[in-house]
Amino acid sequence: MAKSIKYILKKDPEIKVGGKLWLESEGERFFGPGPLELLEKIEDTGSISNAAKAMNMSYKKAWELINHLNSQAVSPVVVPQAGGEKGGGSILTPEGLELIKYYKALRKRFKTFLENESERLKK
Amino acid sequence: MAKSIKYILKKDPEIKVGGKLWLESEGERFFGPGPLELLEKIEDTGSISNAAKAMNMSYKKAWELINHLNSQAVSPVVVPQAGGEKGGGSILTPEGLELIKYYKALRKRFKTFLENESERLKK
DNA sequence: TATCGTTATATATTTGAAAATATAACGAGC
């Protein structure tokens, strides 16, 4: 009789089931933990540029994430404004705010899944 | 009233929730899709070396994965034999086979989770 | 004891993704 998994892996240090979630279109990922944080920081700071700085991301990468993200939505989740008062900035649309809300709820359900699976590994 | 998520993302091409799962110890991953495939190939081919070739992985990386994996188990999941008939080889222990079985079952439950979440995104 | 292809390990090389850098366009407010 083969041992079940909980007798195979070490108990100390504790072993957990970890994971990552994202949204994808045609196998290409366009939203996950990184873009979530970026959206939140854009909301906080008012610009892609400042948001990128705040999370130690290059502006280029941040801009590409936002650009790609916008292309997957019916209408943009971030609206850029080049030029203008203080040089411009970017704002989240209601759709952007809803996306944040959705992903956080999804993440919570995933957390529960991972916790349940990690419990299974224990005696 | 804000739109719900299903009115925000494009319907075509279809958008799905994707993800990845692994086993971790102290935040360090030691088992996931790659090691799973490697174990299966070791079972098929009889050696780490051949298994690595079969999946286009360098021997070094394969050896490190196996070494790390063994260190997380109470007793080894792969037993190496350097030297001997045909130069040696490696065999999976019953624990190794059980680990494959466990991970595949876990992956199936995760697949269900992802499918349910992807359904939510549709009308 | 000679052979075989493997395990085990160290070092050198490649390479590809990320970051850094540079530059132009933008447009409200002064």
Place this chain on the structure above:
DNA sequence: GCTCGTTATATTTTCAAATATATAACGATA
């Protein structure tokens, strides 16, 4: 029309991760 800091974009540089290469040890079999 000048200034500001942003968006937008191209190019260069960096760096870490992966691969490639090299070498020794292993041990059953013949």
